[in-house]
Amino acid sequence: MGLFSFIKNAGAKVFGIGKTTEEEAAEAKAKAAAAELRVEEAAAKNLEQTINDLALQVKNLDIFIDDDMARVSGMAYDQATKEKVVLVIGNTDGIATVDDQMTVEHVQPEAQFHTVVSGDTLGKIAKNYYGNAMAYPTIFEANKPMLTDPDKIYPGQVLRIPALD
Template structure:
């Protein structure tokens, strides 16, 4: 009888059984995308829970994550709450940008944001922004509950610098 040669992937195309390499690749890509989507959804839910646990005043809050971008929406009580939410989400590992879709119930002046560099202290930052290192508690208070200790800041962290006027 001997051996018969077949075109391996023709059977899948004709009878719908087995998988071609292209179908295997497509299925693997789909599985990877589905896993990434589940991870992004879980990360978004975790961020929503974190905001709730911190008891920040925001209604109808939601987070949507797509790759390294997070979109936040809802209604924050005030500008400080809105800024804290943006910072909490943005200071999360894996998030590169935050699309802020939050509205504010009580409008007030916006704070500045500052990215911590190596060697920074809250006193050094206060000296730069306010001309007085002893005003560091203003920065510390403006960043609660994200900060729990004025001596525990790290390079790359983004902080709120409130307007003192």
């Protein structure tokens, strides 16, 4: 025995089984869309809960997910909080784009962002941005509570790189 391939919709045409009317097809499509919407709503609520669990201060936090895009709004306590919220959402499996519509209560300079590649370490990243590998704790602290260990970063992860004071 082995793996056999079939033409997905040929059976209904040949044998007359599984036929659907346009109305049944539209109803099935509407049910599938509603199920997908419920999944996206649940994912948005989970992200909101994660942000609250991480003690990131955002008033009126609202996340909306549509396919692989997330839109976030609310008032972040400061620029660092705003950037961390965007990173929590963007570093979530299945999210490709974050539409940041948040405002900031206490304005600060914006950080740069770095996408981790294979072979990166926080020290190597610090050397690149600050000229000093020993400045890696600054990057680690800027990405807490998402990072729990300076040695646990992964390719594709996006990190905040704040300006040095």
